[in-house]
Amino acid sequence: MSDLPERLSLREVGPRDGLQNEEPVPTAGKVALIDALSATGIGRIEAVSFVHPRAIPQMADAGEVWGAVAPAAGVRYSALVPNLRGAERALDAGFAELEVVVSASDTHNRRNLNRSTEESLDDLAAVVDLAHDRAASCQVIVSTAWGCPYEGDVPVERVLSVAGAALRHGADSLSYGDTTGMATPSRVTRLVGETRSAYPDVALNLHFHNTRGTGLANVLAALQLGVADFDASVGGLGGCPYAPGATGNIATEELVHMVEDMGVTTGVDLEAMIDVARQAERLVGRTLPSQVLRAGPRTRTVTATPIREV
Numbered sequence: 001m002s003d004l005p006e007r008l009s010l011r012e013v014g015p016r017d018g019l020q021n022e023e024p025v026p027t028a029g030k031v032a033l034i035d036a037l038s039a040t041g042i043g044r045i046e047a048v049s050f051v052h053p054r055a056i057p058q059m060a061d062a063g064e065v066w067g068a069v070a071p072a073a074g075v076r077y078s079a080l081v082p083n084l085r086g087a088e089r090a091l092d093a094g095f096a097e098l099e100v101v102v103s104a105s106d107t108h109n110r111r112n113l114n115r116s117t118e119e120s121l122d123d124l125a126a127v128v129d130l131a132h133d134r135a136a137s138c139q140v141i142v143s144t145a146w147g148c149p150y151e152g153d154v155p156v157e158r159v160l161s162v163a164g165a166a167l168r169h170g171a172d173s174l175s176y177g178d179t180t181g182m183a184t185p186s187r188v189t190r191l192v193g194e195t196r197s198a199y200p201d202v203a204l205n206l207h208f209h210n211t212r213g214t215g216l217a218n219v220l221a222a223l224q225l226g227v228a229d230f231d232a233s234v235g236g237l238g239g240c241p242y243a244p245g246a247t248g249n250i251a252t253e254e255l256v257h258m259v260e261d262m263g264v265t266t267g268v269d270l271e272a273m274i275d276v277a278r279q280a281e282r283l284v285g286r287t288l289p290s291q292v293l294r295a296g297p298r299t300r301t302v303t304a305t306p307i308r309e310v
């Protein structure tokens with residue numbers, strides 16, 4: 001385990017990816033969640049997305065949420081955008097870090113963004129240029145990087161070609177999204193390895209959903225290849241109980257709990273993150289899937305009560 005990264009950069013995506021896949025919650029609750037996350041030691045928070053309110057009503061109050069958040073020193077906040085209009089809104093709201101999403105699967109891209117992957121890649125160049133003109137950075141997220149619910153497996157060559165186009169268009173970094181939880185450790189090893197061979201200097205973030213229980217195993221496979229940048233959502237937010245098969249991201253506190261015990265630093269206060277997971281549960285009004293939230297960290301002990309003599 002000696003060649004694992006010493007330190008991870010984690011991005012908390014519960015307020016965006018999580019809440020966008022839950023029943024809508026009040027604006028004040030979103031603001032309180034982001035502010036609580038800001039106090040856990042996490043380095044980055046994806047706060048909102050600027051999407052059309054008809055497409056994702058859960059994010060209709062993105063501007064209000066961001067206007068009410070108290071930005072913390074030492075935390076980088078970002079916004080996800082689907083297109084140029086969303087990028088303009090995010091930049092006008094004051095974000096200096098954008099993420100723009102394109103799907104490696106054409107069918108998924110059409111369902112999600114109403115156009116082909118090729119058309120999204122053309123639009124993406126304008127988004128990156130606009131971000132740079134306004135002194136912001138722009139990450140390109142390649143979603144369905146390990147598979148598509150409509151097309152099945154997405155060939156590695158296809159993902160590499162979409163990633164290559166994003167880099168040619170000026171993307172500052174890349175993220176691979178396992179949107180529907182189809183990644184397994186061997187598939188992570190292959191895609192990350194081939195990405196490193198094709199684009200040795202790329203800054204790469206990985207975004208896993210725990211849909212099929214392989215989330216943390218996928219993280220371990222990536223850690224062993226030196227990947228040090230992951231998304232996670234507090235409590236494992238994001239599996240809407242009304243959308244069959246929808247499952248949240250890997251839970252932030254589970255990721256922190258595992259890697260810190262392996263000697264990998266995250267900067268996150270685990271107990272504080274567990275407290276925020278409890279807050280997230282109250283916010284969405286349902287039990288969240290995080291097992292570290294249920295059981296507590298492995299170092300937590302209970303007081304032994306004397307056995308009564310009979």
Ligand code: ZN
Pocket residue numbers: 017177178179207209249
């Ligand atoms: Zn996601």
